[in-house]
Amino acid sequence: MTKLADLERDYQQLLKEHGLQPNVFKATEEEVRQAYANAVSTEIGSLRWGKINVDRILAIINNSTGYQFLVDYLSNKLERTIRRLYPSFDERVLARDFPTGSFNALAHPTPNGILLLLNTGLVRFMTEAAWAMAMSFPNPGEVRKDMYEGWWTSAQHKRQTAETMARLVLSYLLIEKPLCGKEYKPGQGGIWEMYTSYLAMAVFNFVLAHEFAHAIEGHLTSGSAILLSTPVGNLSLIAKNHKQELEADETAALILIVQWSEDAKANPAEKEVLAINSEFVVSGPILFFNLDSLITRVENELFGKKIPQSLTHPPAMERAAAVRKVFYPFGGDSILMMADGVTDWFSKIEKDVVDVVKKMTCP
Numbered sequence: 390m391t392k393l394a395d396l397e398r399d400y401q402q403l404l405k406e407h408g409l410q411p412n413v414f415k416a417t418e419e420e421v422r423q424a425y426a427n428a429v430s431t432e433i434g435s436l437r438w439g440k441i442n443v444d445r446i447l448a449i450i451n452n453s454t455g456y457q458f459l460v461d462y463l464s465n466k467l468e469r470t471i472r473r474l475y476p477s478f479d480e481r482v483l484a485r486d487f488p489t490g491s492f493n494a495l496a497h498p499t500p501n502g503i504l505l506l507l508n509t510g511l512v513r514f515m516t517e518a519a520w521a522m523a524m525s526f527p528n529p530g531e532v533r534k535d536m537y538e539g540w541w542t543s544a545q546h547k548r549q550t551a552e553t554m555a556r557l558v559l560s561y562l563l564i565e566k567p568l569c570g571k572e573y574k575p576g577q578g579g580i581w582e583m584y585t586s587y588l589a590m591a592v593f594n595f596v597l598a599h600e601f602a603h604a605i606e607g608h609l610t611s612g613s614a615i616l617l618s619t620p621v622g623n624l625s626l627i628a629k630n631h632k633q634e635l636e637a638d639e640t641a642a643l644i645l646i647v648q649w650s651e652d653a654k655a656n657p658a659e660k661e662v663l664a665i666n667s668e669f670v671v672s673g674p675i676l677f678f679n680l681d682s683l684i685t686r687v688e689n690e691l692f693g694k695k696i697p698q699s700l701t702h703p704p705a706m707e708r709a710a711a712v713r714k715v716f717y718p719f720g721g722d723s724i725l726m727m728a729d730g731v732t733d734w735f736s737k738i739e740k741d742v743v744d745v746v747k748k749m750t751c752p
């Protein structure tokens with residue numbers, strides 16, 4: 390039984406075909422230790438992560454390349470839930486960090502199984518976007534109704550946030566990697582560091598679950614192969630239609646909420662943390678769809694064209710509405726609270742970002 394090794398070979402082959410090298414993790418030991426110290430400095434953080442052995446984290450990171458440790462952690466956990474939830478699903482699956490700048494993931498069938506490829510660009514972009522968002526939040530205890538439009542300390546603060554977001558979206562659209570945007574380093578999110586990493590993780594988890602869902606629903610064998618343009622050439626993948634995309638979104642949402650309830654059963658004492666976690670579960674896809682929608686809006690403004698993805702994917706906000714419907718019965722309005730905050734934030738910043746982009750040139 391070394392079939393997974395065959396799939397691993399397919400992955401290495403794919404990298405080679407596209408002239409790609411696995412990423413190397415860039416954070417130093419010092420940075421990881423600092424990020425950990427920040428994470429446990431809050432009450433929730435210390436409850437959640439206080440007992441973790443940080444040397445173990447360092448060992449995992451040192452034995453990994455790029456974001457593979459993160460992909461391993463999320464996909465192994467997801468797969469355990471999925472095998473329980475879908476006992477008849479017997480495809481072999483291997484999830485890998487894929488070192489391109491694209492803001493997406495894909496399921497790539499091979500004769501030996503299915504490769505789930507999470508693009509590095511998605512991880513980097515999403516982490517920076519969550520960070521930019523958190524930078525505009527009031528400190529805990531500040532009253533939101535006194536804030537500018539409910540989020541910012543002043544109109545100028547809002548403008549700065551819009552500039553950061555604009556740089557991110559532009560650098561993604563123009564060269565698909567951070568350009569004049571700041572590179573994210575652990576610890577930058579200050580008091581909101583926990584929020585930043587949880588939210589970004591929730592996005593990656595959703596994206597992986599969505600690709601798993603295509604495999605579960607049998608979408609990978611039914612379509613015709615099309616080519617997706619990536620910064621490094623073309624990857625063949627299966628053309629999926631709007632109906633299948635919405636199905637994958639809904640199945641992913643269901644898998645995530647089941648995973649959350651399994652965690653809740655395993656840790657009944659951590660009630661508060663679990664309640665917050667359920668809001669993160671919902672906020673992950675909602676953040677992803679809001680960003681997708683913002684990128685599309687900026688791209689339309691700049692180039693007057695639609696992103697190629699829209700050939701196969703329904704409009705982002707239609708997808709957001711579909712997953713909200715799946716989550717709602719599991720917690721009513723309260724499970725949607727953080728996600729509604731995310732949507733509100735984007736609805737207020739969107740126009741400013743577009744304004745900035747129209748005027749902007751990189752230094």
Ligand SMILES: [Zn+2]
Binds near residue numbers: 599
């Ligand atoms: Zn899809």
